[in-house]
Amino acid sequence: MTVGIVIVSHSPDVAKGAADMVRQMVGNEVPLGFCGGNPDGGLGTSVEKILAAIDAAWSEDGIAILVDLGGAETNSEMAIEMLPEERRQKIVICNAPVVEGAVMAATEAWGGGSLADVKRTAEELSPQ
Amino acid sequence: MALPLETLLDTVSARIISAADELTALDSAIGDADHGLNMKRGFEAVQADKAGIFAKPPGEALKAVGMTLVMKVGGASGPLYGTLFMTLGKELPENPSVADLGRALQASVTALKARGKADIGNKTMLDVLGPVAAHLESGSASIESVRALATESAKATIPMKAIRGRASFLGDRSIGHMDPGARSSEIMITAVCDVLEGKP
Numbered sequence: 242m243t244v245g246i247v248i249v250s251h252s253p254d255v256a257k258g259a260a261d262m263v264r265q266m267v268g269n270e271v272p273l274g275f276c277g278g279n280p281d282g283g284l285g286t287s288v289e290k291i292l293a294a295i296d297a298a299w300s301e302d303g304i305a306i307l308v309d310l311g312g313a314e315t316n317s318e319m320a321i322e323m324l325p326e327e328r329r330q331k332i333v334i335c336n337a338p339v340v341e342g343a344v345m346a347a348t349e350a351w352g353g354g355s356l357a358d359v360k361r362t363a364e365e366l367s368p369q
Numbered sequence: 370m371a372l373p374l375e376t377l378l379d380t381v382s383a384r385i386i387s388a389a390d391e392l393t394a395l396d397s398a399i400g401d402a403d404h405g406l407n408m409k410r411g412f413e414a415v416q417a418d419k420a421g422i423f424a425k426p427p428g429e430a431l432k433a434v435g436m437t438l439v440m441k442v443g444g445a446s447g448p449l450y451g452t453l454f455m456t457l458g459k460e461l462p463e464n465p466s467v468a469d470l471g472r473a474l475q476a477s478v479t480a481l482k483a484r485g486k487a488d489i490g491n492k493t494m495l496d497v498l499g500p501v502a503a504h505l506e507s508g509s510a511s512i513e514s515v516r517a518l519a520t521e522s523a524k525a526t527i528p529m530k531a532i533r534g535r536a537s538f539l540g541d542r543s544i545g546h547m548d549p550g551a552r553s554s555e556i557m558i559t560a561v562c563d564v565l566e567g568k569p
Contacts, residue, residue: 279443281410285403287443311534312445315484319439319448 245272245298253277274298303356431458471505494550523555
């Protein structure tokens with residue numbers, strides 16, 4: 242088992258595309274969940290879909306979430322708060338660009354990095 | 370006073386749903402043009418869930434409204450307005466005084482600051498809810514003064530520069546437009562004032 246990666250974008254196409262790029266890099270060895278779109282399928286994010294993506298990627302080693310814009314982060318934080326405490330403490334949101342961050346994070350996870358390692362690697366992409 | 374929760378919620382829902390185009394137009398000027406549509410989706414879901422929501426005691430009913438907004442809105446306003454209603458549900462006593470309303474709204478403002486990582490003066494819904502909460506707490510509030518303050522506070526976001534949310538990407542170009550979240554908060558407060566005054 243490795244750390245799991247969750248991709249949350251406003252666009253279902255971006256989420257799917259970023260997930261494809263992750264798969265190309267690490268195959269099926271890293272648990273991966275992704276979602277995009279509001280509850281009607283338009284651009285936006287949905288707490289329900291984020292909870293399902295976290296569930297799909299669940300790993301006892303933890304989950305690193307990559308988000309694109311504001312609402313994706315706020316809805317991801319809300320989703321995390323709705324989970325039981327023992328899951329909540331194993332999930333982090335990375336401050337990183339969603340596509341590059343997902344690929345870097347997944348590569349670090351695949352190499353056996355801890356949740357903290359995965360988050361740090363993804364965040365190396367953001368200006369400090 | 371005993372709050373007529375169901376009438377309040379029906380009126381808030383109806384006003385938000387009928388203002389959807391206006392809210393979306395405000396959001397298209399400085400954001401991603403989805404605020405009206407998102408809020409409409411949320412309050413339509415609240416209306417669809419009404420039977421289940423009002424089967425609960427008042428505090429739980431407000432929390433259920435908040436949870437529905439969280440799940441159905443589909444933008445940052447879902448968790449934000451969801452937090453507002455969930456906090457009100459937690460904090461409001463059974464027969465609240467005006468000061469109780471102020472305290473509960475102030476608690477919501479504190480929760481919203483944390484949820485949105487925002488503060489008063491950032492050109493957000495907090496610029497309406499913050500002043501209204503403080504006014505209610507002051508003990509000198511009347512329905513008329515609350516309604517006037519909500520309207521005035523929403524207007525006061527026009528010259529502000531956005532610091533949080535998608536509008537902050539525009540920098541100085543966000544100046545000159547009313548914040549859509551401030552406007553939707555104004556609409557809700559006005560709806561509540563109208564119901565309490567007996568003219569829904």
